[in-house]
Amino acid sequence: MLKTATTVAGLCLVAGLAQAADRWDGADELAVNPLGCEAGATATVTPKPYDGGAPTGAKDLAGKEITLVDVPKLIGIGYFAATTQGMQEAAKELGNVNVKTDGPTEANIDDQITFLDNFITQGVDGLLFAANDPVAIAPVLKKALGQGIHVVGYDANSQPDAREWFVNQAEFNGIGKSMVDAMAAEIGEDGSFAIVTSTFTTPNQARWIAEMQAYAEKCHPNMKWLETVEAQEDNILSFNQATTLLNKYGDELKGLFGMTSVATPASAEAVTQAQLCGKVAVVGLATPNAMKPYVAADCVKSVVLWNPVDLGYAAVQVMRAVADGKLQAGATEVEAGRLGKLPIVNGSEVLLGAPFIYSKSNIDQFDF
Amino acid sequence: MATLDAAAKKQGKGWQPALLRHEVLLAVILVIALIFLAAQTDKFLTTGNLLNQGRLMAEVGLVALPMTLIIVTGGIDLSVGSILGLCAIVLGYSWKNLGVPLPLAMVMALGVGTLAGFANGWFITRVRVPPLIMTLATLAFYRGLAEGISQARSVRGYPDWFFQLGQGDVWGVPTQLWILAVAVVITAVILARTPFGRGLYAIGHNEVGARFSGIPVDRYKLIIYTFSGAMAGLAGVIFVSRVSTTRSDMGTGLELDVIAAVVLGGTSIFGGTGTMLGTVLGFIMIQLLKNGLALTGVKGDATIVVIGIVLILSILLTNFIQRRRSGNE
Amino acid sequence: MSTASLARGSSNALGAQLKRLVGGQEMILLLCILAIFLIVGSLNPRFIAERNLSSIFLGNAYVAVAAIGMSMVIISGNIDISVGSLIGVLATISGTLAVNGYPIIVAWLAPLLIGVLVTGFMGYLVAYLRMPSIVVSLGMLSILKGGLISVTSGAWISNLPAGYALAQLRPMGVPMPIWFMVGLTILAAWWMRYTAAGRSIYAVGGNAEAALLSGISPRRTVMMVFLIHGLFVGIASVLFATQLAVIQSTVPPNLELTIITASVVGGVSILGGAGTVIGSTLAAVLLAAIGSSLIFINLSPYWLRAVQGALILVTVLADLLRRRRQARRR
Incomplete structure (x- = not known):
């Protein structure tokens, strides 16, 4: 039986060595869209119709106090602590938004779904999420939309029709x-x-x-x-x-x-x-x-x-705009507080901006 | 439930009089917790919420049943989470990449789970690898196979009928909850009412003694580890159907959730004692605690602290009561 | 406790220990390690360059140190699955003390003390309240992990004071973690074989009732084992915390599995009563060597875990076959 086990180990080794690599390990197989080579090249914007979902029977929340829950991929890491900080800043600035961050302690699709499900049962006005898996999270988000809850994603997207908007930190x-x-x-x-x-x-x-x-x-x-x-x-x-x-x-x-x-x-x-x-x-x-x-x-x-504090801030601003009815299908930009107007791309994505390059000259200005 | 109660009572009157006490205690704690949580929020004790929680706990529940049988014999199976992941990948890969019809792919996933469990059982009984070591090694190996086969690709786009299993209802109750209920009844009867079940207790009490009294110890053990693999495979198929995608990291850490449910249910990790009713109460309790605490606004990190404390306290309390009783008698 | 006095005290013991090594699980592990070095080294000589050997030993030294305590716990018939969370918590405490201006020696010693307190509490529940160790440590895992996240939210600890980086010191040109790994392994192996207290661990794990009859208190022994385990976890957490310039203040994923794997691959019987800490240390090195070598031989990273798992299985089976052959020869 040692022989069998060794053979199995050997076979795995061979299978592993024989793997032909035509793409870089870790890359996915979805279509790619490389930008131009010159400095500062940006994608040509091709207008695309709104492809997000819509909540059914959403209450009229314009100007009213709203309660939001944010479910990141996991809690307890610096990155999502920074997005949480940005959300609190936006809530404070707006004055009529309550936002709470809660989520799994490991980046686990199942736990994240359970959390979202609980908050749907609890009854909130809006859900913010950063998906551990774009497809796995879709059914529970659709359930939220089906109960009139607004859904906005940030950091990691879901299938477009499972949420209204996605705040994209950088393409x-x-x-x-x-x-x-x-x-x-x-x-x-x-x-x-x-x-x-x-x-x-x-x-x-x-x-x-x-x-x-x-x-x-x-x-x-x-x-x-x-x-x-x-x-x-x-x-x-x-x-x-x-x-x-x-x-x-x-x-x-x-x-x-x-x-x-x-x-x-x-x-x-x-x-x-x-x-x-x-x-x-x-x-x-x-x-x-x-x-x-x-x-x-x-x-x-x-x-x-990108600045994750700004990302969290923008997500709450976008949610507020959605609740107020200011951001609707077909919009080309959205007002996001201190960040000014953010452009809408890819049908239903709010673009935070170009990625930021930190270097020796400016890194000390940031604390997150 | 009648079967379960009867099973537990029989067990209680038999050679483990103290056993019934843990289930009773657990049930009392569960009811108190339910009342407390229901008083905190009106969202908790509703049919909709409870059925939904049933949907979410089905995978842990299905795997906890054979785990109870295994722990009753004094063994353990740490590889269940990895088997779940491997079966999910087999399902997705054979359907998408090999063009196998989906129903057949589901059968293949179950088959691979069964085979994975059989391999555990074979090495444990024939080569006498201690269960913890064997399943620790396959915990890494099966997960590795899942990663290698999938090449880290997710499989998506399953047909709608497939989602009936994980997202659909039958007579208003989630499909997987029916499956879980049937599995609970069958395993409870097997453990409490059959010579096979009594054999498992005997093995857990004294393996050498069981061997001498003519119980086919190795065959029994092989059966329960194989069964564990099959149930992990079934849980994997249901899981894929519930989340509508296949990933190689599915079920990571499942083994700890399952073991927590089983030991909370009063099954001794040293073998020889435990009932299916206890396990059922165990996983219901963990699920409802998580849900109820979340609904009353307790955060996720605090919730796992509470669950840790409940786990320790409930076993401590049972130990304490048992010792008081045996001291009085 | 200086390394020199350690070496003197155990030089005779070491000789005897070396003799016993031949034919044991330790020998198999040693051969496996040498085989990996030879084969992979001949494919790519950089593998056995001093730099890479040093990082193989260095990177997993804290695993080896924690596996020493874990081995004792397992030999006594118990287990601790909260060890990964505990290391995460202790490393965070150590780093927090260091950046808040406490003397560095306090930042180094506090984790040892707190580690002993936590495992002592678990040991009390196991030894005196008769709770199964797997339940106690499963509960403790949740408590420590949830507690750590509640308190820190995962904020990184940086700007550690100069002189804090214990693991980056190189007395006599050899990195500190390797001193600790080798020194503590020899000390623990000697103690377990040649002292009454050390030997009682085997007795309790092998047969608690027999141990009781021969005058050993299983309760006291188990309690002692957990206290010592806490000390080793504390040391491991300081090595872990001081290895890099920042501390993550999270629970390292799957660390408990790595540590338990090192113990059991090292030949520690999960049923209690057998095994040595030399085996667990060699196994920790073997696991690190396997991890490194699979990158060197250009194995597709998608198959890495499968091969690792299969190799662990082969090591365990080899040990079992050897034991069976020995039993047959007798």
């Missing part, structure tokens, strides 16, 4: 371009790089990797992708994985992409502890606080991220 292809351009600027057009991501099943990360691949093939064809490793949302594991990549490729590896706010600082730490600052570039998505030491030490030149 996937915009992130792809920013990341790859930043990397190319640091390691040159023929540099090799590797990616540290959370898990391959996380939809946002998979989308970004797919867009990065498409953009790199279009605009930086000589850059070489080496491999992608998974590191959960675990900072020590991310550090170990990044270190292993540095050890494996030696001088060949010129850059590391961190796809999460955990992987990026951990990769920077790995480069710092291996004393490769300046030799291996780290580019990635991260929150400023976690990156300050590495940016200050000149080990990381640029960090790509």
